[in-house]
Amino acid sequence: MPELPEVETTLRGVAPYLLGRRIVDVDVRERRLRWPVPKEIDALVGVTVKGASRRAKYLLFDVGRGTVILHLGMSGSLRVSDPDVEWRKHDQLGLRIDSGKELRFHDPRRFGCVLFCKGDPAKHKLIRDLGPEPFAEEFDANYLSAQAKGKKVAIKQLVMNSHVVVGVGNIYACEALFMAGIHPSRAAGRIGRVRLARLVAAIKEVLGQSIEQGGTTLRDFLREDGEPGYFKQSLRVYDREGEPCRECGATVKRIVQTGRSTFYCPKCQR
DNA sequence: AAAACTACCTGAGTGC
């Protein structure tokens, strides 16, 4: 479910409840996430949360002695609730905060993870080889053309590769390619620099717009307060197979690329 | 080196 805007929305939602607060209890009800939840998580009782940030789709909570690394996977979400609220099915763990609130990690498919990193999280195995953030200045037309040069891989796969740029998942890859007028199957190395510049701008724009609207609720994404995101109504091609293109009226097509659905307008995207 | 494929899971929806 969650792509970068949903992760950013989650971060902004939970940070105020955590920053400067002490964890007073930890309740791990299911250790079998993507990787087993380590014992250091149980040992967080008594620590103070000093920072909350995001790198790619990883949420990072600085607790002084180390960093909690949390990924929502395909179906994860965080919710701030009152401790007496009944645990839902697939609520995998909860952190009681000294404010009286409880942060719960909910993840039906268990593709998410909750890990602990002792040293600099930037050096962590899951994080150290990631590409630039999409909003970083270094992610520009020069950079993307250098990455695309000589590559035969489809442009959609290139921008979804986290070693190239982070945070562009299936929905926003489709949307950005539509905005840039680029066919998702086009070989990355055969796209001119002007069009790549347009794609870079589109990625920044679509992610920014979605964050402003609280992310995209497609099927089940809910924010930390249980509210949906409102970007779905702004989707131009994603999940719109058979419907008319909002620009030209042509029928939106769906194809499958490396096992994932791609939606595009055959007239607007070449 | 690059590209393709596998694996990890549950739940919703569809067609019979």
Add this chain to the structure above:
DNA sequence: TGCACTCAGGTAGTTT
């Protein structure tokens, strides 16, 4: 109602 099947927003790790 029930069963079989497909599909879903991610990504590390393995194979080709």
